[in-house]
Amino acid sequence: MLAPVTTAHYLVLSAILLLIGVVGILTRRNVIVLMMSIEIILNAVNVNLIAFARNLDQLEGQVFAIFVICVAVAEAAVGLGILIALFRNKETVQVDEIDLLKW
Amino acid sequence: MTETVFFYCFAALAVAGAILTVTMRNAVHCAISLIASLGGVAGLYLMLHAEFLFAVQIVLYIGGIMVLFLFVIMLVNLEAAARERQFHRSWVGGLLCAGGTGAMLAWFWLRGAGTLRLPPAVQPTPREGGNVESLAMVLFRDYLVPFELASLLLLVAIVGGVMMAKKRI
Amino acid sequence: MNFYLLTLIKMALTALVLLTCCAYAVWVERKVLAHIQLRPGPYRVGPHGLLQPLADLIKLLTKEGIVPSYANPFFYLLAPFLAVALALTAIVVIPFTPEFELFGVRTAIGLTDLNIGILFLLALSSLGVYGIAIGGWASNNKYSLMGSLRSSAQMVSYELPLAMAIVSPLLLVNTLNLREIVELQNGFHFGLLPKWNVFASPVPQALGFVIFLIAAFAETNRVPFDLPEAESELVAGFHTEYSSMMFASFFMAEYANIITICCVATVLFLGGWHPLWPAEYGSDLVPVVLLAAAGLMLLFHAAQAARRRKWDRFTFPVFGVLLLGLAPVFLIPVLKPVLIPFFWFVAKAGFLVFVFIWIRGTLPRYRYDQLMRFAWTFLFPLSLANLLVTGLVVALAG
Numbered sequence: 001m002l003a004p005v006t007t008a009h010y011l012v013l014s015a016i017l018l019l020i021g022v023v024g025i026l027t028r029r030n031v032i033v034l035m036m037s038i039e040i041i042l043n044a045v046n047v048n049l050i051a052f053a054r055n056l057d058q059l060e061g062q063v064f065a066i067f068v069i070c071v072a073v074a075e076a077a078v079g080l081g082i083l084i085a086l087f088r089n090k091e092t093v094q095v096d097e098i099d100l101l102k103w
Numbered sequence: 104m105t106e107t108v109f110f111y112c113f114a115a116l117a118v119a120g121a122i123l124t125v126t127m128r129n130a131v132h133c134a135i136s137l138i139a140s141l142g143g144v145a146g147l148y149l150m151l152h153a154e155f156l157f158a159v160q161i162v163l164y165i166g167g168i169m170v171l172f173l174f175v176i177m178l179v180n181l182e183a184a185a186r187e188r189q190f191h192r193s194w195v196g197g198l199l200c201a202g203g204t205g206a207m208l209a210w211f212w213l214r215g216a217g218t219l220r221l222p223p224a225v226q227p228t229p230r231e232g233g234n235v236e237s238l239a240m241v242l243f244r245d246y247l248v249p250f251e252l253a254s255l256l257l258l259v260a261i262v263g264g265v266m267m268a269k270k271r272i
Numbered sequence: 273m274n275f276y277l278l279t280l281i282k283m284a285l286t287a288l289v290l291l292t293c294c295a296y297a298v299w300v301e302r303k304v305l306a307h308i309q310l311r312p313g314p315y316r317v318g319p320h321g322l323l324q325p326l327a328d329l330i331k332l333l334t335k336e337g338i339v340p341s342y343a344n345p346f347f348y349l350l351a352p353f354l355a356v357a358l359a360l361t362a363i364v365v366i367p368f369t370p371e372f373e374l375f376g377v378r379t380a381i382g383l384t385d386l387n388i389g390i391l392f393l394l395a396l397s398s399l400g401v402y403g404i405a406i407g408g409w410a411s412n413n414k415y416s417l418m419g420s421l422r423s424s425a426q427m428v429s430y431e432l433p434l435a436m437a438i439v440s441p442l443l444l445v446n447t448l449n450l451r452e453i454v455e456l457q458n459g460f461h462f463g464l465l466p467k468w469n470v471f472a473s474p475v476p477q478a479l480g481f482v483i484f485l486i487a488a489f490a491e492t493n494r495v496p497f498d499l500p501e502a503e504s505e506l507v508a509g510f511h512t513e514y515s516s517m518m519f520a521s522f523f524m525a526e527y528a529n530i531i532t533i534c535c536v537a538t539v540l541f542l543g544g545w546h547p548l549w550p551a552e553y554g555s556d557l558v559p560v561v562l563l564a565a566a567g568l569m570l571l572f573h574a575a576q577a578a579r580r581r582k583w584d585r586f587t588f589p590v591f592g593v594l595l596l597g598l599a600p601v602f603l604i605p606v607l608k609p610v611l612i613p614f615f616w617f618v619a620k621a622g623f624l625v626f627v628f629i630w631i632r633g634t635l636p637r638y639r640y641d642q643l644m645r646f647a648w649t650f651l652f653p654l655s656l657a658n659l660l661v662t663g664l665v666v667a668l669a670g
Contacts (some may be wrong), residue, residue, distance in 0.1 A: 005110040010147070012212075013114045017121055017144075019205045024125030026197025027190045032130050032176060036137045039168070040121045043144050046156075054151040059241045062153050062234075066242065069163055070253040074260030076168045080175045081267030087179040088270070094184060096191045131409060135347070138402075158391035162435075166398025167428065173405055174424050177417060233387055235448060 010051035017044035029094040031086070035079050042072045109150060116143030129185045130176045138169050154234045282383055290363055294527040295325035301629045308633035319587035329520070337516035340411065347410035352514065352521035355403025359525035362396045362532040365389040367451040369545055369613045381614060382451075389450040390442065393536060394435060397491060401427040403525060404493075408510035419509030422499045422640060429647040430490035430497075436655035437484035440662040441469040441477050441540050454544030463550060468543030474669045475662045481541040483655045485627070488537065490647070492529045495632040499640055534624035535617075542620045545613030559602045559615040567595030 017040055024037030046065045053061025087093060120140025127133045145160040242250060299314065299321065306313025314321030339345050367382040386392050401424050408420020442448065445456045459467045469477045490497040501509030511522045538544060547555035570592030574585060602611050638646070 003107070005107050005150075009110065009114075010151070013117065013147075015205075015208050016118055017140075019201055019208075020118070020121040020125060022204060023198060023201040026201055027194040028125060029187070029189060029191045030130060030133075030181075030184055032172065032181070033125065033133050036124050036133055036172065039137060039164075040124060040140065043117075043141065043164075047144060047147060050148055050151050050153050050156060053153070059238050060245075062156055062238055063242050063246050065153075065156055066159065067249060067253055069159060070257060073163060073168060074256050076171060077260045077264040078267065080171055081264040083175060084179065084268045092184070093179065093181065094187065094191075131347075135406070154388050155391070158388060158395050161395035162391075162398045166395070166401070166431070170401055170405065170424050170428050173409075174421065174428075177405075177409060177421050177424075233448075235388065235391075 007051050007055040010047055014044045014048040014051070017041070017047065029096055031083055031093045031095055034095065035076065035083075038075065038079075039072060042068055106150065109146070113143045113146035113150070116140065117147065118143075128189055130181045131173065134169060134172050134176060137172075138165055141165050141169065152234060155238050278379060279383070282379075282381075286363060286383055287360070290360065290528065290531065291524070293531055294524050295329065297527045297531065297625060298328070298523070299325050300625075301632070304626065304629045305633045308630075319583050319591075332516055332520040335516040337518055338513075340413070340513050342412040343513065344410040344412065347406050348513075349518070351403050351407030351410060352518040352525075354406065355400070355525040356521040356528070358396055358399050358403060359528035359532065362393055363528070363535070365392055365450055366532070366535045366539060367454060367544065368535075368617050369610055370455070372610050380451075381610070385449065385451050387449045390438060390448045390453075394438070397434070397533075398431055400491070400525075400529065403522070404510045407514070407522070411510070411513040413513050415506045415508075415512045416510050419499075419501060419506050419512070423493060423510060426490055426493075426497065426499060426643060426647075429644060430487045430651075433483050433647065433651040433655040434487035434491060436652070436659050437480045437487060438540060440475075440480045440659045441472070443659075443662050443666050444469060444472050444474070444477070450539050454539055454546070457543040457546055460550055466543055466546055466548060468546065469541045470543075475665045477541055477658075477662070479654070479658050480662070481537070483651060483658065484537055484541065485624075486651060487655075488533045489628070489631065490643075492526060492533055492628075494526075494530065494628055496635040496638050497643060498637060499643060530625060530628055531621070534621045534628070537624055538617060538620040542624075545617045547612070547616050555616075556602075556608070556612050559612070560599045563595050563599035563602070567592045567599065570595065 021037045021040035021044060024040065025034055028034055028037065046068050049061040049065045049068070051061075053059060053065075083093065086098065090098060092098065117140050120136045120138070120143060123136035124133045124140060127136060141160060141164050145157050145165070148154075148157040148160055302324070303313045303321070314324040317323040317327040339348055364383040365386050367380060367385070369381040371378050371380045404423045404427075405420045408416040408418075408423070411417075441453070445453045447453060447456070457466075457468050457472075461467060461471065461473065465471055467473065470481050471478075489495075493499075493501065499509075501511065506512070511519055514522060547558075549555050570588045574588035574592060601607065602615065
């Protein structure tokens with residue numbers, strides 16, 4: 001028999017997702033994948049918030065998760081806009097090739 | 104029992120999708136792995152009795168943000184990028200940093216195994232009108248100012264996105 | 273009878289009926305379009321082409337399914353499956369009739385009764401874009417890619433007015449459960465005008481209904497918004513490379529989407545199973561009269577000597593007698609509480625499906641920039657205004 005799921009399970013899962021996201025951000029070259037890694041991290045945060053909301057039987061955690069999603073949406077919109085502008089000017093999406101302050 | 108099985112299924116989906124996202128070569132494959140991961144997380148929300156967030160996760164994240172990602176990936180030609188190497192030169196350092204963070208978390212976890220005292224999970228109080236209505240009460244009554252600020256943030260994001268992406272304003 | 277058995281039976285029945293409806297929607301569409309364009313339409317297979325869907329199915333099943341050599345096989349095969357699965361899933365939350373007693377079990381036609389039904393529908397409709405986007409990308413063909421790019425932009429844009437149009441009737445009924453939404457639209461103004469959300473008392477949602485329908489055309493990729501598959505520009509758009517059952521899946525998904533979205537419009541705006549006018553004035557007799565009239569007309573045409581088509585002499589009387597026999601079924605008191613609401617639901621949804629076809633036969637296709645400008649500068653502000661006015665009036669009245 002499997003042990004029943006506790007809040008700790010969700011916390012561990014959230015930590016794992018966070019680490020995967022950090023690895024993605026620190027090692028990949030592709031800007032789009034970097035932004036996807038940020039989404040993974042934000043999701044890890046959300047899992048954490050909602051797990052605690054369930055644990056404490058309060059809705060504030062869910063409200064905060066909504067705000068986090070809001071921020072994620074804003075980040076994706078502006079980030080992808082920047083990406084398109086970047087691609088138009090530099091013809092590349094690799095972060096380590098974008099190393100000039102001005103061109 | 105079924106709850107545990109579901110938890111491990113969704114958790115496996117979320118983690119596997121996330122791992123594939125940071126390792127796949129082709130950006131479209133990354134995006135679709137991330138969609139799978141987000142779907143797994145949405146399932147977890149449902150298990151945590153957050154039905155509204157489940158819907159928001161699917162409508163906004165999977166149906167909105169990820170479509171935007173896919174759109175941009177299809178718009179900018181990434182075939183050259185997929186053929187180049189995927190990890191930049193200092194990937195060892197990055198991996199070490201992430202590993203260090205993970206080790207620290209694990210160390211805390213092991214050292215404090217007995218000391219993490221969460222209050223025991225209470226049964227969710229049945230709220231009138233279900234999750235959506237009670238969430239709306241909290242969001243629009245207690246957190247109205249942050250909500251309005253969030254709308255301002257979104258407005259800024261819209262203007263910023265247009266500014267950035269448009270060739271000539 | 274236990275719950276699981278009943279659910280299984282209902283699932284099987286719903287799947288059967290929905291798939292048959294999808295197949296015959298194609299036939300109806302071809303017939304209606306043909307008559308709009310003054311030509312007879314499919315006529316060869318069966319009487320008046322009635323077996324045409326079967327013939328199409330056999331043709332599509334026996335064709336070779338080609339995977340282009342440059343395509344990405346996994347996603348190429350995943351896309352049609354995704355499209356049809358998501359399109360067919362949405363039907364589970366639609367309530368077709370009120371609850372009734374069957375062998376001692378309270379049940380209804382309709383599979384589940386989610387208390388977040390609307391959110392579920394929105395979630396599924398927002399996922400619908402993936403079948404098209406992935407299919408177009410995986411085909412590795414510039415026309416397919418253009419089609420899927422257009423469709424992702426279009427569906428994301430039109431989802432906003434769609435969602436806004438859904439929200440305003442929700443403000444009136446104050447629930448997310450589709451069954452409760454229908455039940456709350458019960459009754460009549462002045463004993464005559466139905467209290468559907470289109471005619472709701474503080475703010476009639478007629479504008480919301482129109483916005484919903486327009487956005488629904490775009491969401492289901494129908495003319496005048498069928499840019500993703502614009503034949504004259506993109507060969508066939510996102511399904512250029514598809515053949516055999518994979519193509520049939522996309523086709524089926526499109527029709528399943530139309531049927532579902534018509535059902536949703538019926539539930540949200542047109543009062544679900546509630547009749548158009550009160551039963552005191554004989555709204556229960558409508559199906560009987562309609563069926564009997566249709567049957568009599570067929571018999572009349574069968575007797576007319578002017579008809580020279582070979583098979584009509586046999587098929588017209590057969591169908592006429594069938595329809596005449598079906599008419600009294602709606603008078604049986606035991607079946608009445610199920611069949612009459614079901615008839616009204618199907619009649620409304622069917623009329624909306626007909627409107628979809630009608631518009632396809634009437635309007636030309638939009639240009640892409642017109643499509644986007646229409647969504648963002650006209651439809652979305654209009655839906656927002658509708659939502660704001662509804663919210664204000666509900667707040668002041670409530």
